Amino acid sequence: MEIRQIEDNEKIGEFINREFTDYAVDCDVALNFEEFTFAAEDDGKIAGIITGRAYYNEVHIGDLIIGKEYRRAGVGSRLVAAVEETYRGRGYDxxxxxxxxxxxxxxxxKLGYELEFVREDRDPKLCKYFYLKKI
Known part of the structure; x- marks a missing residue:
């Protein structure tokens, strides 16, 4: 058996989806899986994006990226709100x-997320904060 790093491709995606789904079924757990991306656009220009995945009973925000000229203008809050509104009442807790x-x-x-844990780092800028919000 060989272990190597590979680029994501259709074959890999199919394997992940099949095995992820089959394991949930074997464990009698509702998968409830979907990936998401929301974009904030300003006259056709992307101002920001939010990405993530929803699975089992949880939504996970992966990336929230706001263009420099749109920061502190409410774009991030609106993108997070879009995720919350989309997944509230759909079986996610x-x-x-x-x-x-x-x-x-x-x-x-400020958006109502509760701090669960901080993984400290010698550089305070690189401490990792884990947040959760019930919906």
Whole structure:
């Protein structure tokens, strides 16, 4: 058996989806899986995006990226709200995410996310914050 790094392709995606689904079925757990991307656009220009996955009973925000000229203009709040509104009442109990110290811990706190854990780092900017919000 050989272990190697590969680029994502259709064959890999099919394997992941099949095995992820089959394992959930074997464990008698509802998979409830979907990936998402929401974009904020301003006259056709992307101002920001939010990506993630929903599975089992949890939504996980992966990335929230706001263009420099749109930061502090409410774009991030609106993108997070879009995720919350989309998945509320659809069988998901919570939204989970992580952020680094230099990114947005206070932003998520302001949006009602509760801090679960901080993984400390020698560089405070690289401490990792784990947040959760029940929906």
């Amino acid at each position: 919570k939204i989970a995410l992580t952020t680094f110290g230099f990114q947005a811990p206070e932003f998520y706190k």
